[in-house]
Amino acid sequence: MSLIKVTVDDKTYEVENGSLLIDLLIQEDVHVPYFCYHKALGADGNCRMCMVEIEGQKRPQIACDTPVKDGMIVYSKGNKLPIKKIRKDILELELINHPVDCPVCDQAGECSLQEYYMEYGLHESHMYGLEKVLLRKKIDIGSNVLLDQERCVLCARCTRFTDKITHTHELGIVGRGDEACVTVMPGRRLDNPYAMNVVDLCPVGALTSKDFRFVQRVWFLDSNESVCTGCAKNCSIYIDHNKLKYQDEKIYRFRPRENKDVNGFFICDEGRLSYKKLFEDRVLNSSHVNEKDIIKSSIEKASNIAILVGASLFNEEIEMVKEFAHKISASLYCPQDIYIDEEFEDDMLRSKYKVANIKTIQNMGIKDSLPKAYDLVINFDHPSVVHVDAKEIISFQTYKNDLESTLTIPIASYVEKSGSFTNIDGVTQHVDKVIECDKKTKTISEWFERLEL
Amino acid sequence: MRDARLVSKRFSLENSHTLKVAKENGVYDEALKRAYSLEPLEIIEIIKQSGLRGKGGGGAPAGDKWELMPQDDDKPSFLAVNCDESEPGTFKDRQIISKDPHLLIEGILITCRAIKARHAYIYIRGEYKQFQDILQSAIDEAYADGLLKECDITIHRGAGAYICGEKSALLESMEGKRGHPRLKPKQKECEWYFGNPTLVNNVETIASVPYIIEHGAEGYREYGTEKSPGTMLFAMSGHVKNPGVYEVEFGTGMLDYIEHFGGGILDDKKLKAVIPGGASTDILTADEVKVAKLDYESMRSIGSALGTGGMIVMDEDTNMVEALKNLLEFYHEESCGQCTPCREGTGWSNKLVGKILDGKGSSEDIDKLLEISDTMNGKTICVFAPAVSSVINSFIKKFRDEFEAYNKEALI
Numbered sequence: 001m002s003l004i005k006v007t008v009d010d011k012t013y014e015v016e017n018g019s020l021l022i023d024l025l026i027q028e029d030v031h032v033p034y035f036c037y038h039k040a041l042g043a044d045g046n047c048r049m050c051m052v053e054i055e056g057q058k059r060p061q062i063a064c065d066t067p068v069k070d071g072m073i074v075y076s077k078g079n080k081l082p083i084k085k086i087r088k089d090i091l092e093l094e095l096i097n098h099p100v101d102c103p104v105c106d107q108a109g110e111c112s113l114q115e116y117y118m119e120y121g122l123h124e125s126h127m128y129g130l131e132k133v134l135l136r137k138k139i140d141i142g143s144n145v146l147l148d149q150e151r152c153v154l155c156a157r158c159t160r161f162t163d164k165i166t167h168t169h170e171l172g173i174v175g176r177g178d179e180a181c182v183t184v185m186p187g188r189r190l191d192n193p194y195a196m197n198v199v200d201l202c203p204v205g206a207l208t209s210k211d212f213r214f215v216q217r218v219w220f221l222d223s224n225e226s227v228c229t230g231c232a233k234n235c236s237i238y239i240d241h242n243k244l245k246y247q248d249e250k251i252y253r254f255r256p257r258e259n260k261d262v263n264g265f266f267i268c269d270e271g272r273l274s275y276k277k278l279f280e281d282r283v284l285n286s287s288h289v290n291e292k293d294i295i296k297s298s299i300e301k302a303s304n305i306a307i308l309v310g311a312s313l314f315n316e317e318i319e320m321v322k323e324f325a326h327k328i329s330a331s332l333y334c335p336q337d338i339y340i341d342e343e344f345e346d347d348m349l350r351s352k353y354k355v356a357n358i359k360t361i362q363n364m365g366i367k368d369s370l371p372k373a374y375d376l377v378i379n380f381d382h383p384s385v386v387h388v389d390a391k392e393i394i395s396f397q398t399y400k401n402d403l404e405s406t407l408t409i410p411i412a413s414y415v416e417k418s419g420s421f422t423n424i425d426g427v428t429q430h431v432d433k434v435i436e437c438d439k440k441t442k443t444i445s446e447w448f449e450r451l452e453l
Numbered sequence: 454m455r456d457a458r459l460v461s462k463r464f465s466l467e468n469s470h471t472l473k474v475a476k477e478n479g480v481y482d483e484a485l486k487r488a489y490s491l492e493p494l495e496i497i498e499i500i501k502q503s504g505l506r507g508k509g510g511g512g513a514p515a516g517d518k519w520e521l522m523p524q525d526d527d528k529p530s531f532l533a534v535n536c537d538e539s540e541p542g543t544f545k546d547r548q549i550i551s552k553d554p555h556l557l558i559e560g561i562l563i564t565c566r567a568i569k570a571r572h573a574y575i576y577i578r579g580e581y582k583q584f585q586d587i588l589q590s591a592i593d594e595a596y597a598d599g600l601l602k603e604c605d606i607t608i609h610r611g612a613g614a615y616i617c618g619e620k621s622a623l624l625e626s627m628e629g630k631r632g633h634p635r636l637k638p639k640q641k642e643c644e645w646y647f648g649n650p651t652l653v654n655n656v657e658t659i660a661s662v663p664y665i666i667e668h669g670a671e672g673y674r675e676y677g678t679e680k681s682p683g684t685m686l687f688a689m690s691g692h693v694k695n696p697g698v699y700e701v702e703f704g705t706g707m708l709d710y711i712e713h714f715g716g717g718i719l720d721d722k723k724l725k726a727v728i729p730g731g732a733s734t735d736i737l738t739a740d741e742v743k744v745a746k747l748d749y750e751s752m753r754s755i756g757s758a759l760g761t762g763g764m765i766v767m768d769e770d771t772n773m774v775e776a777l778k779n780l781l782e783f784y785h786e787e788s789c790g791q792c793t794p795c796r797e798g799t800g801w802s803n804k805l806v807g808k809i810l811d812g813k814g815s816s817e818d819i820d821k822l823l824e825i826s827d828t829m830n831g832k833t834i835c836v837f838a839p840a841v842s843s844v845i846n847s848f849i850k851k852f853r854d855e856f857e858a859y860n861k862e863a864l865i
Binding site for chain 1: 631636639785786789790791792794796797799800801804805808821824825827828831832833834
C-alpha cells in the first residue's frame with residue numbers, strides 16, 4: 001500500500017494509490033451527487049451524476065470510475081468545465097420520465113433525487129406537450145418489497161445486490177432505452193433472507209417496504225444508533241422512532257448501519273423486522289407489590305440458591321448478576337441450548353445463537369447446566385423453563401414465559417437502557433438508550449438499588 | 454478510377470460462397486501458406502506496417518489492437534469477429550459472409566495464428582439468418598476439408614440489439630448477459646471474454662488480412678492514402694440509381710464514387726445531403742460532398758467521420774426534419790438504457806422532433822434539442838450518445854431553417 005497526494009478543490013489529501021476518487025470525496029465530505037455508486041456494490045457508472053473535473057482531461061469524469069493517481073488535481077465544482085450545469089442537465093434527464101409524485105411518495109425526505117433537485121435542479125418542467133413513459137406501479141415483488149418502475153432511476157443497485165451480494169439473481173433490468181425497467185425474473189419472487197436491504201439501497205422511491213410504507217413521514221422520526229439483538233452477530237443498526245402527542249413512544253423500523261467490523265452494510269430481514277417483537281408479550285407489572293420482602297425472605301430461608309442468567313443482558317448487567325451471585329453464595333448458570341437454531345445460521349451475517357450476548361456468557365465461563373435441585377432459583381431474563389428444578393422461583397424478565405414464579409419482576413428491554421454487547425466475533429458495541437421505558441419497568445441495576453440487593 | 458477490388462474480387466463469381474470456387478480462385482492458398490511460415494509476431498508486424506485500420510466504424514489501427522493480445526499467457530485467447538452490422542445504411546459485412554465466406558475464414562485462421570487463439574467466435578446479428586446459413590455451410594465445408602485444425606469457429610447469433618455492435622457490449626452479450634457496454638479500462642488493454650484475453654475485429658478488417666499477408670504491407674499500401682492505406686467496401690443507399698456495395702481505395706472523391714458506381718441521383722434530381730458513414734456520422738451538405746474524400750483524415754477535416762462507409766444519399770426533395778425523426782426513432786429504440794443521458798436523451802429528443810413535425814414546436818424546442826444533445830455528448834460509457842448528439846447537432850446546424858419552418862408561428 002502506497003500513499004499518494006491528490007488535490008481536491010485546493011486541499012491536498014493523502015490516499016491509497018488506486019483507490020476510487022469517489023471514496024475520497026465521500027470520506028472528506030466533498031459534496032458529490034450519485035445514485036448508482038455504493039461502497040458495497042462498487043462502481044457501475046450508469047447514473048453519470050458524480051461528474052467532476054480533473055485537470056488535464058477535457059471532458060468531465062465520473063468520480064466513481066476514477067482511480068486516484070499521484071498529483072491528480074480535482075475540481076469538484078469545476079474550474080474550466082461547468083460541472084454544476086452538467087449535473088443539473090443530467091439530473092433533468094433523470095427527471096423527465098419520473099412521476100414527480102413526492103407528496104405521496106414514501107421516500108420523500110430521504111430521497112436522493114429529491115435532494116439533488118433541491119440542490120441542482122429547481123427548474124420548471126420542459127416536458128410541456130410531451131408524454132412521459134408510463135410503466136408499472138405498485139408491484140408486489142415479494143419479501144415485503146413493493147416496486148414502482150416509474151420512480152426508478154435504473155441505478156441497478158438492487159439488481160447488483162441480488163447478483164453480487166446474495167447471489168440469488170431474482171432481480172434484473174429488462175427493456176431498452178427509456179422503457180428499461182427493473183423487474184423480477186420470470187416466475188420468480190424476491191425471496192432471500194436479506195431481500196429488504198434493496199429498500200435501503202434504492203436511492204429513490206422505486207422500492208419501498210410494505211412494513212414501513214405510509215406509516216410515518218421520515219422527517220417526523222428520530223434516529224438512534226443501536227444494534228440488532230436477533231442473533232449473536234449484533235448487526236449495527238439505526239432505530240427510527242418517535243413519540244407522537246398522547247401516544248406511547250414507538251419504534252417504526254430498523255435500518256442497517258455501516259460497520260465494517262460487524263455487519264458491513266446490511267442486515268437480515270428477520271433482524272430488521274425484530275423491532276415488532278420488542279413490545280410484544282412484555283411483563284408490565286410485578287406480580288406482587290412487596291417485591292423487597294418476598295426476595296429477602298426467600299433468600300433467607302433458602303439453604304441453596306442458583307441464579308439463572310440470560311444472554312440477552314448487557315455485559316455490565318451479567319457482571320452485576322455475577323457479583324450478586326457471589327455475594328449470596330449462589331451458583332450461576334445459563335443453559336445455551338435454548339438459544340440455538342442451527343438452521344438460522346448462514347455464511348453471511350446470521351449466527352445460530354439467536355441472542356445478543358452469548359459470547360460474554362461463554363467468555364465468562366458461566367456453566368451451561370446445574371447438576372442438582374435448588375431451594376430457590378433467581379432468574380435474570382433467561383427464557384428457559386427446561387432446567388429449572390426449584391422449590392421457588394423469582395424471575396426478573398422482560399418478556400412473559402412459562403416459569404411458575406413466586407414473583408415476577410419486569411425489566412427494561414435493551415432499547416430502554418444503556419450498556420454493551422459483545423458479538424459472536426468478539427466485537428463489543430456500546431448501545432445507548434433509545435426510548436424511555438414505562439415507569440414500572442426498571443433496569444436490573446435500578447431494581448438492585450431499589451430492592452437493596 | 455482504378456479497380457481496387459482486394460476483398461470483393463470474387464463477389465461476382467457464380468457460387469463464390471462454395472469451397473470449390475473459393476479454392477479455384479486463390480483462397481486458402483498463398484496467403485495461408487505464407488502465414489503458416491511466419492511467426493505470430495511477424496504477422497502482427499506486417500499488419501502494423503500495412504496500416505490496416507478497423508473497418509467497423511472507429512478506424513483504429515488494427516495492428517495496435519493485435520499487439521495488445523498477450524502472446525504468452527496461461528489463459529486461452531479468443532478472437533471475436535464482429536458481424537453485428539446494425540448501423541443504418543451499412544450492409545457491407547453481409548456481402549462478405551454471403552459472397553465470400555471463405556475469405557473471412559482464411560482471415561480468421563491467419564488472425565488466430567497471430568494472436569495465438571484456438572477459438573474464434575463470429576457474432577452475427579439475429580436478422581442475418583439467411584447469411585448466417587451460408588456462412589455456417591462454408592464453415593462446415595472448411596471443417597470437412599480439414600482446414601480448421603488450428604482453430605475452431607463458432608457462430609454466435611445475437612438477438613438484434615444495435616448496441617451489441619459495440620465491442621464490450623458484444624462480449625457481454627456473448628457471455629449471456631445483457632448487451633451493455635462495459636466501463637472503459639484505464640490503460641490500453643485487450644478485451645476480455647469470460648476473463649480471457651480477446652480480440653474483437655470487424656468482418657471486413659479480418660477479410661482484409663489475407664491480401665495483406667499475401668502481398669505484404671507494401672502491396673496493401675499501394676492503394677489508398679498515406680494515413681488511410683488500402684481499400685474499403687463502401688455501401689451506398691438512398692436516392693441513387695444503383696445502390697449497392699462497391700470497393701474502392703481510400704482517398705476516392707465521394708461525389709466521384711456516387712456518380713461512378715451509383716450512376717448519379719435518382720430521377721436526375723439534385724443532391725441535397727449525404728450521411729457519409731452509417732447513420733451515426735455528421736450529415737454533409739451537397740457543397741461539402743463535393744470536396745469530401747473517402748478517407749478518415751479528409752472526412753474528419755470537414756467535420757464528419759468515415760464511420761462504416763455506408764453512405765445514405767438524399768435528394769433535393771428530402772425533408773430533413775422527417776429524416777432526423779426517422780433516425781431518432783431508431784436511436785430511441787436502440788439506446789441500451791444504461792447511462793442516464795442516453796437513456797432519457799434519445800427518447801426526449803425523438804419526442805421533441807415529433808412535436809416539431811406536428812407543428813407544435815417553437816424555436817425554444819430547437820434550442821432545447823441542441824441542449825439535450827450537448828448533455829449527451831461525452832458524458833456516457835460508450836459512444837452511442839455522442840453519435841446521436843452529433844447527428845442532432847449536424848442536422849439542426851446545417852438545416853435549421855427547415856426546422857424553423859415547422860414552428861407554430863411559421864405555420865400560421
